[in-house]
Amino acid sequence: PSPHTPNWESLSTWVYPRNPSIRSYQFAIVRRALFENTLAAVPTGMGKTLIAAVVMANYRRWFPDARVLFMAPTRPLVRQQLGACSRFMGMHSSEACELTGQEPQHRRKALWNQYHAFFCTPQVVENDIRNGLLPAGGIVCLVVDEAHKASGNYAYVQVVRALEGKHVRILALTATPGRDPLAVQAICDHLRISHVEMRSEASVDVQSYQHARTKDRVIVRTQGTLVGELENALVDMMQPGVTRLQRAGILNQANPRYITAYGLVQAMSRSRAWAGRERSGAIGKHMGDYGILHRLAGGMSHLLIHGIRQFQNHMQEWVDSSMAGKGSRTQVQFVLQPTFQRFWTRVQAACADPSVLGHPKMDPLVQILLEHFSTAKDEARSRGDAEEDTRVMIFSHYRSSVQEITQILNSHSPLIRPMAFVGQSTKKGSQARMTQKLQLETIRQFKRGQHNCLVATCVGEEGLDIGDVDLIICFDAQASPTRSIQRMGRTGRKRAGRVVMLLTAGKEENKAMKADTGYQNVQQYVREGRLTLSPGNPRILPDGVRPTCE
Structure with a gap:
C-alpha cells in the first residue's frame, strides 16, 4: 500500500484546465501520465510544461501532505518552469518553492518541511536525499525536464535510483529522447x-x-x-604519420582528410586489443604519431566547421607546450620543424587580422541576415510600423565562434543588433561567461527588441523562453538529433518560421544527414514498440479508486 495519506474527497476525479483550450495530444498524455511512469517526447513549443503542471496539480489534490517535485537542469529553467506551472496550476508563487544550489543547506532543510511543491535542480535533490534533508518516501510525484540528460551518473539518474521501491509517479519530458534507440532505452531504464x-x-x-x-x-x-x-597544409603534414600507422596495421584509412580524432581512438583501441601482450611494444612505438594525428585531426574538424580562430584555440596550448619542450619527443620535433612553424605563423597572422573572416560561412550568414532584416523593415514600413518585429537566433557550439560572429554582425548595426548568449561555466580555457542575471537580462532585451539577433551556444537550445523567433541559423551541424530538434524548435511556434543550416561540404554535411536519420530511427523504434519498459509501475492511489476527468 502507498504510504501517502490521500484526500478522499478529491480521489474520485482528476482535473484538467479548460483555458488554454484543450489540445487532444496533451489531454491523452496527461490521462496516461497520471497512472503510469511516462516518458513524454513532444516537439519543442508544443506544451510539455502544461502536461507537467496538470499531473502535479492532481497529485497535490489527491495527496496534499506529500511533496511534488519538478526538476530542471539549470537555475534559469527552474525559475521559468516555476512561473509557468504556477499559472497553469492556478497556484500562487508563494505556495511553491524554488530550490537550487544557491540556497544554503540549513535553509533548504526548513524549506523541505515548509512547502509541498518544489522546483529544483537535480543536484540539490540528490544531495538532500543523500544527506537526509529530504525524506525520499515523502515524494509522490517527480517531473524530470529535459529527460534526455538522464544518462551515466547525471543527477537525474541518481535521484530516481534513490527513489527505488518508493511510491512515486515519474513524468519525464523531452523534445526527443535520444540520439539513437540505445540512448532512448537507457533513459527508460534510468527513469523507470x-x-x-x-x-x-x-x-x-x-x-x-x-x-x-x-x-x-x-x-x-x-x-x-x-x-x-x-586544410591542404594539414593534410600534407599528417600524411607521413598516417602512412606509418597504416603500414603498422593500426589504420585502414590512407587519406588524412577522412580521419577523425574519434576514429583514431577506436583504431588504436582495436589494435591494442588484437595485439595482446606479445605485440604491445610494437603498437607503443607508434604512440607519438598517434598523439600528433589525434591533435591535428581534431584541429582540422574545428577548422572546417568553425574556422581559423577556433582552430587556433584548439591548438594553442598544445603548440605552446611543445615549443617549451614538453610532451613526447616526436611531438616536440614535429612542432619545431620549419614546415609546421611556417604553417603556425600563417595561422597566427590570420587570426590577428580583423579583416580576415574566420570561415567562408560568414559570407552567406551575413547575406541571409541582411536580406531577412531588410525585408522585415520594408514590410514594417508598408504597415506604417516604426520598427520591424522580427527576431533571429544563431547557434554555434563554441563561445569563441559566438564572439566572432557577434563582432562581425555588429558592423551591420543598427539593422542587425546582435548579442552573444553563452553559459555560466568558468572552466579552464573558456571564453567570457555570462552570469545567470546577465542571461535573464539578455533574454528580456531580446524580447523587447533592443537586440534582434541572439548568437547562442547550447545554452540557448534548451527550455528557456526566448520568445518568438522567425529565423534560426545553425552555424554548425550536430550529430545528435536531440540538439538539432531543440535548435529548430525555437521557431515556428506562434507564426511561420525558417531554419537555415550552414554546412561545410563533406564531413559536416554528412553529420547533418546522420542527425536526420537518427531522429527517424528513434521515432520508428518507439512506434514499433521495441523498447523494454519497466514492469514495476507502482500503484499510488488506493485500491479500487478510478478517478475520472472532472
Whole structure:
C-alpha cells in the first residue's frame, strides 16, 4: 500500500484546465501520465510544461501532505518552469518553492518541511536525499525536464535510483529522447519508465497546432579560401604519420582528410586489443604519431566547421607546450620543424587580422541576415510600423565562434543588433561567461527588441523562453538529433518560421544527414514498440479508486 495519506474527497476525479483550450495530444498524455511512469517526447513549443503542471496539480489534490517535485537542469529553467506551472496550476508563487544550489543547506532543510511543491535542480535533490534533508518516501510525484540528460551518473539518474521501491509517479519530458534507440532505452531504464508517449511534427494530433517551418541547407565549400589552403597544409603534414600507422596495421584509412580524432581512438583501441601482450611494444612505438594525428585531426574538424580562430584555440596550448619542450619527443620535433612553424605563423597572422573572416560561412550568414532584416523593415514600413518585429537566433557550439560572429554582425548595426548568449561555466580555457542575471537580462532585451539577433551556444537550445523567433541559423551541424530538434524548435511556434543550416561540404554535411536519420530511427523504434519498459509501475492511489476527468 502507498504510504501517502490521500484526500478522499478529491480521489474520485482528476482535473484538467479548460483555458488554454484543450489540445487532444496533451489531454491523452496527461490521462496516461497520471497512472503510469511516462516518458513524454513532444516537439519543442508544443506544451510539455502544461502536461507537467496538470499531473502535479492532481497529485497535490489527491495527496496534499506529500511533496511534488519538478526538476530542471539549470537555475534559469527552474525559475521559468516555476512561473509557468504556477499559472497553469492556478497556484500562487508563494505556495511553491524554488530550490537550487544557491540556497544554503540549513535553509533548504526548513524549506523541505515548509512547502509541498518544489522546483529544483537535480543536484540539490540528490544531495538532500543523500544527506537526509529530504525524506525520499515523502515524494509522490517527480517531473524530470529535459529527460534526455538522464544518462551515466547525471543527477537525474541518481535521484530516481534513490527513489527505488518508493511510491512515486515519474513524468519525464523531452523534445526527443535520444540520439539513437540505445540512448532512448537507457533513459527508460534510468527513469523507470513504463509507458512512452511520443509525438513528432508529423503526428496528426500535433500538426493543427503548428505553424509552417521551412528548412534550408546552404553548402559552403572551402576550396580556394584560406581555410581550404590551411586544410591542404594539414593534410600534407599528417600524411607521413598516417602512412606509418597504416603500414603498422593500426589504420585502414590512407587519406588524412577522412580521419577523425574519434576514429583514431577506436583504431588504436582495436589494435591494442588484437595485439595482446606479445605485440604491445610494437603498437607503443607508434604512440607519438598517434598523439600528433589525434591533435591535428581534431584541429582540422574545428577548422572546417568553425574556422581559423577556433582552430587556433584548439591548438594553442598544445603548440605552446611543445615549443617549451614538453610532451613526447616526436611531438616536440614535429612542432619545431620549419614546415609546421611556417604553417603556425600563417595561422597566427590570420587570426590577428580583423579583416580576415574566420570561415567562408560568414559570407552567406551575413547575406541571409541582411536580406531577412531588410525585408522585415520594408514590410514594417508598408504597415506604417516604426520598427520591424522580427527576431533571429544563431547557434554555434563554441563561445569563441559566438564572439566572432557577434563582432562581425555588429558592423551591420543598427539593422542587425546582435548579442552573444553563452553559459555560466568558468572552466579552464573558456571564453567570457555570462552570469545567470546577465542571461535573464539578455533574454528580456531580446524580447523587447533592443537586440534582434541572439548568437547562442547550447545554452540557448534548451527550455528557456526566448520568445518568438522567425529565423534560426545553425552555424554548425550536430550529430545528435536531440540538439538539432531543440535548435529548430525555437521557431515556428506562434507564426511561420525558417531554419537555415550552414554546412561545410563533406564531413559536416554528412553529420547533418546522420542527425536526420537518427531522429527517424528513434521515432520508428518507439512506434514499433521495441523498447523494454519497466514492469514495476507502482500503484499510488488506493485500491479500487478510478478517478475520472472532472
